[in-house]
Amino acid sequence: MKYSHEKVLGMLWGLHAGDSLGAPFEFLPPSSVWHLHTEIVGGGQFRWKVGEATDDTDLMLCVLRAIESPERISFDTLKTEMLAWFDSRPPDIGTTTIRGLRNLKAGLPLRLCGYVDEKFQGNGSLMRVAPLSLLNDNATGTYQGGQTFSLAENIETQTKMTHGHKNCVDSDRVLVAALKAVLNGYSKSGVYEVALNEAKKISPLIAERIQKIPTISWENLSTSGFCVDTLCAGLWAFMNYNTLEDALISVINRGDDSDSCGAVAGALCGAYYGASAIPARWLKTLEFREEILAVLKSKNMTR
Ligand SMILES: [Mg+2]
Numbered sequence: 348m349k350y351s352h353e354k355v356l357g358m359l360w361g362l363h364a365g366d367s368l369g370a371p372f373e374f375l376p377p378s379s380v381w382h383l384h385t386e387i388v389g390g391g392q393f394r395w396k397v398g399e400a401t402d403d404t405d406l407m408l409c410v411l412r413a414i415e416s417p418e419r420i421s422f423d424t425l426k427t428e429m430l431a432w433f434d435s436r437p438p439d440i441g442t443t444t445i446r447g448l449r450n451l452k453a454g455l456p457l458r459l460c461g462y463v464d465e466k467f468q469g470n471g472s473l474m475r476v477a478p479l480s481l482l483n484d485n486a487t488g489t490y491q492g493g494q495t496f497s498l499a500e501n502i503e504t505q506t507k508m509t510h511g512h513k514n515c516v517d518s519d520r521v522l523v524a525a526l527k528a529v530l531n532g533y534s535k536s537g538v539y540e541v542a543l544n545e546a547k548k549i550s551p552l553i554a555e556r557i558q559k560i561p562t563i564s565w566e567n568l569s570t571s572g573f574c575v576d577t578l579c580a581g582l583w584a585f586m587n588y589n590t591l592e593d594a595l596i597s598v599i600n601r602g603d604d605s606d607s608c609g610a611v612a613g614a615l616c617g618a619y620y621g622a623s624a625i626p627a628r629w630l631k632t633l634e635f636r637e638e639i640l641a642v643l644k645s646k647n648m649t650r
Pocket of ligand 1: 366401439606607
């Protein structure tokens with residue numbers, strides 16, 4: 348089935364908006380109030396230009412380009428895209444992603460590239476996974492020497508190209524399930540139930556964390572780069588505000604991994620409220636606004 352163009356474009360632009368809104372505040376402590384920073388201003392540790400995409404949006408575009416139809420993704424394309432990005436020497440790239448991409452470049456099997464150690468549970472695959480929500484449940488994935496035969500296997504393969512830990516795979520699965528529910532027109536409480544039920548099937552840790560989301564205040568929200576924290580921060584922002592603008596402003600003002608938490612919240616809110624909900628003053632700054640639109644149109648995957 349084809350999802351609405353307005354919702355899918357909202358998901359992809361929303362991710363970019365959250366990324367660019369949050370980028371200047373990455374690694375900083377929380378703001379004094381939830382709405383202190385409200386504009387896409389650039390700057391920060393990596394001196395981002397206004398509206399510049401960081402690794403979150405860059406890698407999401409790699410995943411989007413690799414999707415050939417709702418039935419098929421090419422992991423060979425994804426590998427080529429991600430390595431081209433890696434070779435372009437991006438200013439901000441996660442330590443786990445660097446290690447995974449080095450293994451990918453060295454020619455290791457795709458599913459063995461990501462490190463599995465406890466300390467490598469970053470959100471680097473979570474922040475780029477949103478386009479996989481466009482795949483059907485029985486979509487195939489192709490790559491040199493192998494094939495995958497379901498959405499769950501495709502998610503696992505994309506995760507493990509850089510992140511081998513089970514919590515990373517499971518976080519990606521929960522986010523894709525939530526995004527598919529949003530694209531299918533579920534209510535917010537319906538999306539929450541889908542996310543919780545998916546987590547209960549695969550990860551007691553993530554299920555427990557999702558169950559706590561309704562009890563968390565802005566002051567207690569963790570926006571760290573741990574994949575489960577980022578997933579829950581995105582869901583928290585989606586659930587707690589009535590507009591995309593407020594949700595994104597709130598989550599990025601918590602600092603820490605503000606751009607990736609903004610990206611996950613942006614994907615959920617953008618898919619829910621649609622592309623037209625992204626404030627025009629933000630949208631006009633986005634580096635890859637037209638590129639995302641062009642790639643999406645070229646896929647002919649929306650209605
Ligand atoms: Mg980033």
